[in-house]
Amino acid sequence: MIDHDVNVLVVSAHAADFVWRAGGTIAKYVKNGANVSLVILSYGVRGESNDLWNIAGQTVENVKNVRREEIEQACKHLGVTDVEIWDFADYHMQITPERMERLTKKIREVKPHHIISHGPRDAFNPDHETVSKYVFEASVLSTSNGVRIDGYPAAKQARLFGFEPHQSEISDFKPDVIIDITEVYEQKEGAMNCFKAQQHLIDYYGAKAKLRGNHARRCSGNNQYKYAEAFSRFFPYVGGELV
């Protein structure tokens, strides 16, 4: 059972990454009363808005507006209310020392038990790899007493989970943790449908959820699992019992 005292921080490189890859898990945590904070680093203007740029006269500001509205609608479906959009430029995202400190501070503020973000490899998406390193390093800094940020004392090391990348095998992705999202799948579908221009991704991640559901059944013998999401771990599980 998900504990309602659990803090979860989700860091999404572009506008919709958190929906395709962790929408079900997010909805489930929210539904069970956990505290979910979402940081979206960029609108994905350059790298993940292909369809919008097919419209004549398109502008950066307008693309941002469209994406912002989609994000807001998707968050409603998932039940997430604590959302920040940091509006970094994308393709290729640059991490400065200031940005590193900003995320370190955010982690110390949220005190997440779990951080969900991009895993270390993502073929065809260098931004995702940059963000993976960024989030991991900020999580390490957040635990170090010598990294002094006024009003934000050092935090405990959060557990880190990596999204499944788009092309899992050529991104060296291994599913370490497969989360059953059957009870909230409709919410994920609702959120995905907010990104209408990307119908091929809605199809794709719908099919993925079923495949991962099949794997969940095979690995567990539990036939209740219909839809699932897969994540990688950044370091071993530590705890009191075999899981």
Add this chain to the structure above:
Amino acid sequence: MIDHDVNVLVVSAHAADFVWRAGGTIAKYVKNGANVSLVILSYGVRGESNDLWNIAGQTVENVKNVRREEIEQACKHLGVTDVEIWDFADYHMQITPERMERLTKKIREVKPHHIISHGPRDAFNPDHETVSKYVFEASVLSTSNGVRIDGYPAAKQARLFGFEPHQSEISDFKPDVIIDITEVYEQKEGAMNCFKAQQHLIDYYGAKAKLRGNHARRCSGNNQYKYAEAFSRFFPYVGGELV
């Protein structure tokens, strides 16, 4: 919290493998009321009784007697009462179709939620690699309806966990699961001390438990963890929440 309805099956290639590598975890499950079944495949006469063979006039029968007594004492320390010794020859252990069926039947009888045995690679110990494959394949057979064993219907797929091998890095071992054994560490020490002739291993696995405790603290930020044991997973965790 460990559930007292949990069934655990431990399969140990030689007499003492289960003590060095999982003694703490076993003691903890027993202490919490779980059902722990232990199968020891061989006495380790040829490959893991070096010291006994330094005694003039040593015989195979006598080595077995010594090891059996040590096993019994160690099990007392850990609280394990359901123990079978299958007395296979070791170095090199051979897996026949009959032996495969025997273990398949045992799994269907125990209906384990967790199986703990050797992981796929163990440098300098070919028997451990043989047993790893043996246990995994029997667990797969145990789930197949077409593998007919009278009176033993197909079981659900058990989770499989691999012991940490002696030389972890050159055996490609990655710790996937680190179990805190602080509350039962004295029991593990007691069990290890039953194998007096192998003082160098008692020292070795005492040091290991501390190192893994250090890693447990670093990965979790929980400073209560003093001693720990590490295991690999054979396939992904599947469940309802991030762990």
Add this chain to the structure above:
Amino acid sequence: MIDHDVNVLVVSAHAADFVWRAGGTIAKYVKNGANVSLVILSYGVRGESNDLWNIAGQTVENVKNVRREEIEQACKHLGVTDVEIWDFADYHMQITPERMERLTKKIREVKPHHIISHGPRDAFNPDHETVSKYVFEASVLSTSNGVRIDGYPAAKQARLFGFEPHQSEISDFKPDVIIDITEVYEQKEGAMNCFKAQQHLIDYYGAKAKLRGNHARRCSGNNQYKYAEAFSRFFPYVGGELV
């Protein structure tokens, strides 16, 4: 363009493996006039007929009859006429020297340019791993002049391709070759539907074909690709141009 002089040998461990994993590619080669020979090593009585064994009074002979009929129907959909079923016992399949020679002879007879069979790793399916090694080793023997089989002189080394295993990532599968099967996808669907008892697999491999179609479009920029199948290679491509 597929050359109509091409010889293809497909080796399937169990009754339906060739349909789920290569049905589209097979249909495409047949449609283009290539010579496709199919060897099915077993009926999958023990390991891959779970549903049939739920029927009271089921017998081995009856399971074989059901599977044989399904195979025949599926082959009709794909257009394959040169089919042999070798009726090995499954779970676990054993490779004897006689069986090695039999396949070596078959390869020398067919003289395949391409062999399609199981890849080296398949989590949860030890038979598939056995067959992968079996096929590869027979292909090596088939090229050796010193392996004397009366009437069957040594063959040229065939190219080997590995099926995508069921759980690709935990089977270390990398797609090396992705084949567009859009033009024959209906035939594959027809063939899959011959295995009615395994509806979950029909769903699964339908979803897979779409996912691989998505990857095919991303890697090539060719939006005609709707459905695809992925394969691994056993050794490098050799030829006259970059492919």
Add this chain to the structure above:
Amino acid sequence: MIDHDVNVLVVSAHAADFVWRAGGTIAKYVKNGANVSLVILSYGVRGESNDLWNIAGQTVENVKNVRREEIEQACKHLGVTDVEIWDFADYHMQITPERMERLTKKIREVKPHHIISHGPRDAFNPDHETVSKYVFEASVLSTSNGVRIDGYPAAKQARLFGFEPHQSEISDFKPDVIIDITEVYEQKEGAMNCFKAQQHLIDYYGAKAKLRGNHARRCSGNNQYKYAEAFSRFFPYVGGELV
């Protein structure tokens, strides 16, 4: 058969990389009427001109002049006429956003079907690793509609091939594609001999071409292959038939 409508872009980190590692393949494409464009990013003044710096009074300008002349001669042997030298500083090469845009634009201009450049790892040569990442990321940017460059609309994703690095095994190189260069080997030899000061490399890549020829024969059974070049792939082959 190589199609004369094929566009190939070769990106070489230093003056002679394209000759040692892809000279035969380049010559073959030119000979068959393909359009080959070559970008040489640096003269290799600091890192790959050891011998020239043994001459007393040597200057940067003079090293560049020598290398430029060698490049011109080598290109004549290979038949390449579309050559640009971007004159970046080497050891260590730095990739700025401007340089990223410049290459993205070049890719959109050339519209290559194939890009040949450095693979991801090259022990002892950090510049080659930098360039590998640079070329791959520019190829991704080139396909994105949101990366606006006036007059250069988004391109299709090109296939990427990696040169064989100097010390293949400790650079984790796997040959994915081995190209027969027998018919143009003399041209490659001619081009290599333009870099007289590096006799040890002429010997080395001569021997390599023979070794790869041996592998080509073993993998294909085609004994016409005498000389060959090996490349890695950046992502799977996608197409209509098994290759």
Add this chain to the structure above:
Amino acid sequence: MIDHDVNVLVVSAHAADFVWRAGGTIAKYVKNGANVSLVILSYGVRGESNDLWNIAGQTVENVKNVRREEIEQACKHLGVTDVEIWDFADYHMQITPERMERLTKKIREVKPHHIISHGPRDAFNPDHETVSKYVFEASVLSTSNGVRIDGYPAAKQARLFGFEPHQSEISDFKPDVIIDITEVYEQKEGAMNCFKAQQHLIDYYGAKAKLRGNHARRCSGNNQYKYAEAFSRFFPYVGGELV
């Protein structure tokens, strides 16, 4: 036997890294008359001085003073006299072209046969990974004739050895070289005890030295080995005999 003409350069990212990970090997080389030069890149103020920052009113200057004194004492125990502290900021360390040239010059000055520094991967410690790349690349630059530094001609390629990282398995560490440090272990213990505030690390690396001693005995059959340190290699051993 260690040759007294051997030059060794040790590069430590933070104040105490060289003690925990190579203190025994350093002491042994000094004792045998080799020339050992030590460069400490930073005091580890931000990332490796947690305990000091628990003291109210702590300042950066004071942390540096404490660490400097500890370094001096530790060096006395190990016998190292040629020590430089470069005082880079840590967490995260930045490598500029000036810093690259500075280390290149240092290597040309010391002319090391062996360089000991951080290996390529260190989970939870991004600085160590940065330094690994820094040291390797400077060693490559140091051999290149075209990298002109007045008064410092090109050096021979040094052998590079990587420290064992703190969590070896999740840092992909393989021990390639295990050095017996039994004869100097007391000196290492003395040096470790200079870092009193880090008692948990003193315990940890004491246990490690025993574990590696156990591995040294198993791999060699030499029971004299009690304590040992493990290192990775950056590239193959080259020499006149099997070692």
Add this chain to the structure above:
Amino acid sequence: MIDHDVNVLVVSAHAADFVWRAGGTIAKYVKNGANVSLVILSYGVRGESNDLWNIAGQTVENVKNVRREEIEQACKHLGVTDVEIWDFADYHMQITPERMERLTKKIREVKPHHIISHGPRDAFNPDHETVSKYVFEASVLSTSNGVRIDGYPAAKQARLFGFEPHQSEISDFKPDVIIDITEVYEQKEGAMNCFKAQQHLIDYYGAKAKLRGNHARRCSGNNQYKYAEAFSRFFPYVGGELV
């Protein structure tokens, strides 16, 4: 300097493997007074005598005679006098318990410091992989006191080195140890020329020796190295100094 008290055991799967892959190293050890014992497991009748079987009327006995004579001549060139041919059948070699005991006994008799044999992977050559496992496991058995062989007490663990396989990269070969064979290269050439029917291998391994010489120079800065042979290690180097 090679010590004349060193014992070396070479185990070759087929007739000529030891020449192509370790002929130089063997000659060097013999020349320096070491004790070199050679065990050749098979004549390679089926798998490695292609050319001989092109002769009409060829018989197994005759092939063995030809190969025996070639072995004798090659050994003369290398200076090896302690040679045994065990005449196992090849393609595919089978290891029985009796054969395991025979090699274990041989190791206890020779008491090798170094064993040189096939490494764990060799694409296109399953026998080589079988022998690798065979030799490693026998070396482990040889150290175990409980493996009782009358008159042959347990031995110390020998260091194991793996030959470079024919296609190194697709066999996952990493060169761990590169041995300079310049001073004995003529002897290796002489030995290779005893296998006249395999001219393509004489060319191949001549080219290989030069390539490895090039790598030896690059890794060491020692320009005396002209010819070299590469080996993998089975486990870490253990000793008193960095090598």
